Amino acid sequence: xxxxxxxxxxxxxxxxxxxxxxxxxxxxxxxxxxxxxxxxxxxxxxxxxxxxxxxxxxxxxxxxxxxxxxxxxxxxxxxxxxxxxxxxxxxxxxxxxxxxxxxxxxxxxxxxxxxxxxxxxxxxxxxxxxxxxxxxxxxxxxxxxxxx
Numbered sequence: 001x002x003x004x005x006x007x008x009x010x011x012x013x014x015x016x017x018x019x020x021x022x023x024x025x026x027x028x029x030x031x032x033x034x035x036x037x038x039x040x041x042x043x044x045x046x047x048x049x050x051x052x053x054x055x056x057x058x059x060x061x062x063x064x065x066x067x068x069x070x071x072x073x074x075x076x077x078x079x080x081x082x083x084x085x086x087x088x089x090x091x092x093x094x095x096x097x098x099x100x101x102x103x104x105x106x107x108x109x110x111x112x113x114x115x116x117x118x119x120x121x122x123x124x125x126x127x128x129x130x131x132x133x134x135x136x137x138x139x140x141x142x143x144x145x146x147x148x
Contacts (some may be wrong), residue, residue, distance in 0.1 A: 095107075
């Protein structure tokens with residue numbers, strides 16, 4: 001009769017294999033958590049840019065729609081229709097703040113007349129309550145087609 005040799009090898013992972021697996025998992029988690037801060041910062045900047053573009057669109061589209069140039073004074077206050085159906089007074093030539101339930105921007109609007117039928121508008125915008133950082137600048141020229 002032949003004797004069977006039994007193998008006594010135990011199943012499972014060695015300590016080295018477990019340590020390497022934990023190291024790989026740890027490196028992955030640390031890398032993913034490092035991206036979290038960057039993605040949150042990018043989301044906040046995108047939100048600020050959306051607010052700024054929304055406000056500039058509201059102001060500059062109104063200015064382009066004006067047919068009577070006396071409604072666009074070179075300085076002072078400009079009554080601009082708001083999204084909620086009301087109006088707000090847009091101050092020209094000084095740093096001001098616009099607040100609504102969705103967002104707040106700081107702005108400076110300057111209007112200059114270039115000849116008898118061209119007005120240039122420069123709108124500087126900062127997200128939030130202060131004018132810290134670099135302003136986002138929007139420039140447009142408005143032509144008085146009624147004189148043509």
